[in-house]
Amino acid sequence: MSVMENERRYDIDWLRVVAIALLLIYHIAIVFQPWAAFIGFIRSEVPMESLWKLMSMLNVWRIPFLFYVSGMGVYFATRKRNGGQLVKERSKRILLPFVFGVFVVAPLHVFVFQQYYKLPLMYYPHPGHLWFLGNIFVYVLVLAPLFFLLMRKPLRGFRKKLSAIMGNPLGPLGVSIFFIMEVRILQPAVFEMYALTWHGFFLGFLAFFFGFLFVYSGKAFWQTVLRWKWFYLGLALTSYMIRLTFFETKLPGYGLAIESNCWILGLFGLGYQYLNKPSRLLTYLSGAAYPVYIVHMAVLYLGAALILPLAIPVVAKFIAISGFTFAGCFLLYEGLIRRVGLLRPLFGMKKQSRQMEAPGEGSANAVAAIP
Numbered sequence: 001m002s003v004m005e006n007e008r009r010y011d012i013d014w015l016r017v018v019a020i021a022l023l024l025i026y027h028i029a030i031v032f033q034p035w036a037a038f039i040g041f042i043r044s045e046v047p048m049e050s051l052w053k054l055m056s057m058l059n060v061w062r063i064p065f066l067f068y069v070s071g072m073g074v075y076f077a078t079r080k081r082n083g084g085q086l087v088k089e090r091s092k093r094i095l096l097p098f099v100f101g102v103f104v105v106a107p108l109h110v111f112v113f114q115q116y117y118k119l120p121l122m123y124y125p126h127p128g129h130l131w132f133l134g135n136i137f138v139y140v141l142v143l144a145p146l147f148f149l150l151m152r153k154p155l156r157g158f159r160k161k162l163s164a165i166m167g168n169p170l171g172p173l174g175v176s177i178f179f180i181m182e183v184r185i186l187q188p189a190v191f192e193m194y195a196l197t198w199h200g201f202f203l204g205f206l207a208f209f210f211g212f213l214f215v216y217s218g219k220a221f222w223q224t225v226l227r228w229k230w231f232y233l234g235l236a237l238t239s240y241m242i243r244l245t246f247f248e249t250k251l252p253g254y255g256l257a258i259e260s261n262c263w264i265l266g267l268f269g270l271g272y273q274y275l276n277k278p279s280r281l282l283t284y285l286s287g288a289a290y291p292v293y294i295v296h297m298a299v300l301y302l303g304a305a306l307i308l309p310l311a312i313p314v315v316a317k318f319i320a321i322s323g324f325t326f327a328g329c330f331l332l333y334e335g336l337i338r339r340v341g342l343l344r345p346l347f348g349m350k351k352q353s354r355q356m357e358a359p360g361e362g363s364a365n366a367v368a369a370i371p
Helices: 010-030 051-059 062-078 083-118 129-149 153-166 172-176 175-185 198-216 218-226 229-248 253-274 280-307 314-335 361-368
Strands: none
Touching: 010 051, 010 062, 010 253, 010 280, 051 229, 051 253, 062 129, 062 198, 062 253, 083 129, 083 280, 129 153, 129 198, 129 253, 129 280, 153 172, 153 198, 153 218, 172 175, 172 218, 172 253, 175 198, 175 253, 218 253, 229 253, 253 361, 280 314
């Protein structure tokens, strides 16, 4: 087993935590878009449409990025588990929170929405924002046999060839070909529409699979993204500026697929250089990220329902809802979810707290499921 395989990858955990924070901010920003109600969000009467420019930059990579990270998390898990153990562990950490969320958590923000708009209270089982967990569990079931086959010693030749490919800057970026094929075949009307669509399912499948392969290939991948991170980020930023300036943030799906991967590869490079170090804050936030993701929509909707009617400037409303959402999520986590043994498994946590764990294990292992 290589040194790389034994490393504790704090950068992956940090990037996951940052991605979850951006997810919360993104969902808060939707409240202030004129189309918010059409996708089931409580809508501010006074919009902040300027936020969409930044949102459109995040939207092409935030969900694919988390699928990549989830695939990486499964790689770490396969090192210490067989197929049956992996499925059993993922059933506890992903499937159980998913089912609990569909029947208990998702209805909460639906009821707040219906109450706010004085609609009849009704609900049918629906994954809502937890769709990501359902996708990840399916990917694990489908790809686990292949993953364990790749981990066998006779296939080390494949790993060496893959490592050589990933040592070239065009190697990691070359996986974009498969994402381009996906959008050309499925032709999604909106590239960024991931939730509960076949486009989102297959894009997530590809990102999950290549996330596994990136880590599986060894240190060559990380050295490449470290060395070429500004090249990837420069391409991504150039693409974003072109579509922002000339195309009202739109590009054909194949263009967005390339831009998405450029952002993601650049972020992996930045994380590997600056974030691969332990800290107590990371330990805490890594454990909190999964439960916070699960409950954040209910807290956000409650905050929007309470704050939007207030006679204060729209910027103040955005700040207030942001503060309410983050504070409310962490209060629920710290005061209830983390401390009640019966609740911990329902939010993807182990029954007993543990000390800092390697990526792919413990809290990080659970959070590998996060959207």
